[in-house]
Amino acid sequence: MAESALPPDPFPAIYDELRRLAKHHLKAQRRDHTLQPTALVHEVYLRLVSGQELEQLDRTACLRLAARAMRSVLVDHARTRNRQKRKASGERVMLDEAVAAYEERALDLVALDEALEALQVLDERLAALIDLRFFGGLSVEQTAAVLGVSARTIKREWQVARGWLYERLSPGERS
C-alpha cells in the first residue's frame, strides 16, 4: 500500500463545517432574517484563513475550496428538495430561496453539477473557473488573479466553458 505524500484533502472537513453552520444559522432563522447562503462560505473562508490546521493553504486554494463547498451545499439541497415534497420549515425555505436564485441562472442545479463533474474530468481549470465565478461570485479580474492567467484569457475561457455547459444543459441539444 503506497503512502500518500499529499496532505489530507481538506474539502470533506470544510463541507461538514459548512453544513453544520448552515444548520445552526438556519435553525436560529426567523422570517426577518436575511442570512444568505453565500455568507456561509464567507464564514468558512474566514475560518480557513485563520485556521491553524489549514495554514499551508494559500488564499487561492481557500477561495477555490470555499466556492466548491458552496456549490455542494446548494446542489445537495436541490437534490434533496427534488426528492422530497417541500416542507415549510425555516431551513428549507431559506435554502429553497437560494437554490431558486441560482436556478434562475443555471436552469437545473443538479444537472449543472453533473455537467461540471464531466467538465472537471475534461478540463479542470474550466470547471474551477465556473466554481469561482458562478458559485463564489468572483469578478473576472479576481478569477484571473486566482487562476494566474490574464483577464482576457479568463473572459474567453469563461465563454467557452459557459457555452459548453449551456449546450449540454439546453433541452433538445442533449444527445
Next chain:
Amino acid sequence: MTSNHGFGRLKELALEALSRTSEERRAFLDEHCQDPELRITVEKLISAAETESSFLEPPDLGPTLQHLPAEKRLGAYELIEVIDSGGMGTVYRARRADGAYEQEVAIKLIRAGLLSASLRARFERERQLLARLQHPYITRLIDGGTTADGQPYLVMEFVQGAPILQHCHQTHLTLRERLLLFLEVCEAVEHAHRNLIVHRDLKPSNVLITEDGEPKLLDFGIAKLLDPETETTDETQTLLRALTPAYASPEQLRDEPVTTASDVYSLGVLLYELVTDRHPHDLEGCTPGEAKRVICASDPVRPSQAHANRPKKRRGPGAASWSRRLKGDLDNVVLKALRKEPGRRYATVEHLADDLRRYLENLPVRARRATPLYRMGKLVRRHPFGVGTVATLLLVIAAAFGGLSAGFARAEEQRLLAEEARKLASRDAERALNEARRSARVLGFLREMLLFGNGEEGRRSDMTVREMLDSVADSLERLEVAPDTRTTLHSTLGAAYHGLGLFDLAEAHLRLNVKLAREHFPDQPRRAAEAHSNLAGVLLEQHRLEEAERQIASASERAAELGDDDPVWLNLLNIRGLIHRAQARYADSEADLRRALALVTELGKEGDIDPLLLKQNLAEALTYQNEKKEARELLEDCASELRANLPTATVKLASVLNNLASIVSDSEGPLSAVPYYQETLELYETVYDGEHPHVAIALNNLAKVHEKLGELDRAQALYERSLGLFEHFLGNEHPNLAVVQLNLGSVHEAQEDWIAAKYHMEKALEIQVNSLPLGHPATATTRHSLGLLLHRLGEW
C-alpha cells in the same frame, strides 16, 4: 462524447475562433479543422458561447467571496467569526488586535460598492451623529472607518443575547412580562427619536435580550446611514428595499418618506408578535412583491383572534385567558400602531407606550378614542387659515395632552422655538424670534393647563379633542394671561374649533382675538390683518357674507399699511376671493386669487399658504366664468402634484378631484366623471371615517352623476345620505342644504313623485331666500325648477 484529448482540441479551436472576427473565423476553421464532425461541434460550441443570456451570471445574494477581506484584520481589529450577514454586508465578531481593550466588538462590513465615493462624506457625518446616541438599551456605535480598498465598516458594541421573541419563548414570559419588556424597548426608541434618529429597520432580530433580561437595540439609524437617498443606483435601491419587508411599514415599502411613524409601525408588528406569537400578516412563502401587497392592502386579524386561532399544539395552558386579555383594549392598541396611514397611528412612541401603561394599570386606553384627534389633525392641515404656527401649535397641543412628561413637552418647545426661528429668519429675524418666543409661551401655558388639570376633575385620560379644547378655553377665561399670549391662544382655539366645524365657538374666539389685537396692539397691522381675516373666514363658512365682507375689508385696510407684498396678504386674498365667489362676483374672485398666486411665487418659501389651494380656488372661479380649459389645466396640475404626496395629501387631492369631476362631466359627459367622484368620495370617507360635511358634498356630487345617467334610485339614496350629514353638521339653513334639497326634488320629479318633488324644492327655495343675497343665481335656478314643476302639476 468527447475524450479528454478531443476536448483539448475542441477548446483550443473554440478559443482561437472566438478571438477572431466572424469573417476570419471561417478561414481559420477551414484551415485548421478539416474533420467535418469536429467542425460541427466547434461551431455549435462557438454559437452557444456567444448566446446572450443570463445563464451562469452569478445571482446577487449579498456578500460573496469577492467581498472578503484579504486577511482577518480590519483596521485595528481582528475578526473572529461571522455573526450575521445580509444585503448590506457582513457582521463579524472581533476584538482589538492591539489589546487596547479587551471588550469584544461587532463589526459591520458594508458591502463593497454600496457607497459611492460621494456618499462617503455623508456616511462619516451620520456616523458621528449616531456615535452620540447613548442609552443603556441601545448598542453603541464605537468606531468606524474604511478598509484599504475603500469598503466602509462600523464598529459596534458586541452584545450577547437572544432575539426578543426567542427570549420570550425560552423564558416563558407572561403577557404582562412581555409588555413590560416591550415598554423598555419603547423607551430606547423614544430616546433615539428625541435625538431625531429613526431606526428604520426595527425587527425582532434587532432587539436582543441580554442575560440580565435587558433589551439591547441593534443597528439604530444604520439603514439611514446607508440610504443613498438622492445619489442612488437601482442596485442599491433594490438591495435596501429587499431588507425586511415583514417589518417595514407600508410607506417604507412604497418608498415614501420615512419618519418616526415608521418605527411606530414596526414596533406595532413586534408587539403583535409578542402578544400573539404570530406575524400580523401571513407572509409564508410570499415573494417580496407579494409581501408588499399584503402589507399595504390587507388588515391584520385582531390580536385576540389571531391568538385564539393558533394551532392547538402551540397553545399552552391558560391560552384562552390569554386571548381574552388581548380582546378589546390591547387589540385596539396594537392595531392603532399598525394603521396603514402614518397619520392614524400613535403620534409618537411615547403615546404607544403610554397607552400600554394605561392598559397595565387598568385605565382606559386612548386607542379607541383616536378618531377625533386624528380628524382634527387632518382638518387643521387642510384648513385655509392654518398659518404655520397655529397648525404646529395645535398638533403640539394634541401631543402635549397625550400624557407627555413635562420634560418632553419642554424639549418639544425648544425644538419648536428653534424651528420657527429658522423658518422665519430669512425675512425678519427679530420678528421671527418674537413669534417663536410667543409660540413657546403659549405652549408653556397649554402645558401647564393640560398637565395640571382643570378644576375639580383634573385631567381625564379619555377626553376628546373637543373636550380638551373646551378645557383650554375655560382655563383661558379664568386665568390671568398676558395679552400677547392670550391673543395667540384665542386665535389658536378659533382655528381649532373652525377645524372641527364648530363655527359658533370658533367665531367667539376669533372675535376676542380681533378685540384684543385692537386694544393692546393697535400699532401692529399684521396682527390685526390676520385676526380680521380669520374671523372673516369663519363668517364665510357660516355664509354670513355681509359680515365677512366687513371683516375682510378691515383686514385689507390694515394689511395695506404693510405694503402690497407682505405675506399677510396671502391668506387674506384667498379668503377675500372665496367671499367674492360666494357673492357670485367671480371676476373679483379671480383677480384676488391671481394676485395671491403671483405673490406666493414672489415670496417663495416665506408664504405660509399652500399654492395648490390657491390654484384650486382660482380654477373654481374660472369654472364659474366658463373658462374651463384653464381651470382644468390648473386642477390636473394640482392633482398630479398631490398624488405624489399621498397619503398626507388625501384631503386636498379629494377636493381637487371633486372640482375636476364637475369640469369633466360638463365637457365629456357624466359617465366620464363617475370615477373622479367615486374616488373623491372614497378618499373623504377614509379620512373622515364617513363623518364630515365634505363627505356630504362628495355624496351629493356622485348622486348628481347617477341622476344624469338615469340611475334614479341610486341617486336618491346618495342624496338622502348627503342631506342627513349636512343637517347634522350645518343645521337647517345652510345654502349647501338647498342644493341637495333641490337635487332630491328633481330626482323625485323624474320618478314622477310630484308631492315629494314639490316638498324638497320648496325647502330649497326657502333656505336660499333666507341665506343667499338677493338675485343669487342659485336661487334663480331653484325658482325656475320649482316653476316648471308647478306648471306641470297644474296640468296634471
